Amino acid sequence: MKLSTRGQYALHAMIFLAKHRQDGPQPLRTIAEDGLPEQYLEQLLGTLRRSGLVSTVRGAAGGYSLCGDPSEITVGRILEATEGPVSLADCAVDAGVCGKGSDCQTRRTWRYLTESINAILEGVTLSDILENKPYQIKGA
Amino acid sequence: MKLSTRGQYALHAMIFLAKHRQDGPQPLRTIAEDGLPEQYLEQLLGTLRRSGLVSTVRGAAGGYSLCGDPSEITVGRILEATEGPVSLADCAVDAGVCGKGSDCQTRRTWRYLTESINAILEGVTLSDILENKPYQIKGA
């Protein structure tokens, strides 16, 4: 149960963009400077753009910028864009896939777990990360 | 971000074993009866055994049984056994992998998210599932 590099790269890029918000559009080259594979990151940024998380300016002096304020962009949205929706079992998103009909005893649990995890991921924004916000783990 | 079939099969098997707790060891054949690939499930049950979650009896009339009470076996432990520890970035488990040293600004966040998710997964036991326990999502 770990994040693929897709998600890690995307988060990296988004944090980078949040940090350089004031500096105008950031070219791919610059974003990838910490050693990320440039062309692969380009794909991911394309996905992020199509999800409305970043905007782009083409041509010389162009690059990528955050769409909106870092305080409104959550880790959950970034991961959802790049890794697809969180789900613990198919039936958590799409009822009835398992063929057991609606009396699948465990569906409630998967749904609960999925929603809880989503709530946590939606609870952290880019500015929380930049500002080193103190966290508190919710008791189970 | 979805669970692989490994995790799903393992959970399925564990729930099955919890349901048939009173009926003695359950043979692989029976556990896989809902259409899971038998030999693949066998591998997974091996993993679960090595993790101390199930015990086995060999020979005729043998099979698999839960190790311990369903109320003490959490979804988190089952997933950890089959899918490895939850981690959002390598540095959440093993500091310093990213090469940024200890001042990696984002590590705190990954750690928080990882621990929160773990807390949720540890908060649900097999008996919660069987008994249809009511859940309440923690506000973010």
Added chain:
DNA sequence: CGAAACCCGATTATTTTTATCGGGATTTTG
């Protein structure tokens, strides 16, 4: 115009997941 940059579909390489195979070991039962 030419350089800087994004855009994008296609392809390839690598890794992980999902199985399957074939035989071995253990235990009950007749």
Added chain:
DNA sequence: CAAAATCCCGATAAAAATAATCGGGTTTCG
């Protein structure tokens, strides 16, 4: 004891997902 039931296990194969690369196209600035 022999046969049947069952777990055990390393190896291999097939399929899918991930990660990365390629090659060319388009836009924009100076």
